[in-house]
Amino acid sequence: MNYQWPVAFSLLTFYPFFQLLRGEEINRKIYWVSIPLLIFLTNQEQVNACFFVLTSIVSLYLIVNGRYNYKLSVFSIISLAELIFSLTTPGNALRAAHEINKWFPEYKNFNFLNKLDLGISSFGKPFFLALCQMMLVKRNLRIIWTEQKEENLFLFCLFG
Incomplete structure (x- = not known):
């Protein structure tokens, strides 16, 4: 249940990439609605990592084929910034270590x-x-x- 809304928002946020893949123009309304949704979905680290990898691959494909639109870089920048933030925040590592010790103490011996x-x-x-x-x-x-x-x-x- 924790991932349901971030995943749903990531699908909507991916739609401008999908439009370019199909050779369509980016829908302005969806583009502007996608930015706040992206900020929400990037707070879920796993969803953000998947979104960043997928959009990076699609962006590379669009760049190679000459169909990349600079508007998509906003999504990549926000996603990358949040990914860096979540990876460098010391609280996440402490929380992960605490949760592993609490719920699966044998894990450290694996x-x-x-x-x-x-x-x-x-x-x-x-x-x-x-x-x-x-x-x-x-x-x-x-x-x-x-x-x-x-x-x-x-x-x-x-x-x-």
Whole structure:
């Protein structure tokens, strides 16, 4: 729930980049609404890091193809400034250390590979299980909504 609004705002803030990718003009209203939303979303460090990386890659692509608009640099500057601020603030490191010791005291004894495995499995397991469940529901709905011959329905359910 903590990430819901920042992620939603990042999607809206990314829209001017998307418009340039499609060869469209940047919508002025969306551009001006996006700036305060960007300031809000950059306060969520993880969302800001993802937004900065994505917009940097897209900006590089637009620069190479000669379609970059200088207005987009405002987004990059705000995002980079907040990213630097959040990385250099000593309170964040202290809070992270305190939270790790409080909720997962064994973590300090892990080596790099254990930490990497924990990160991949804690992210990957729910992500891929939820994705598989969504695909299963989609497939089953497709079976229900499309006309299938009865003799092929069983094979379709198994291998869909």
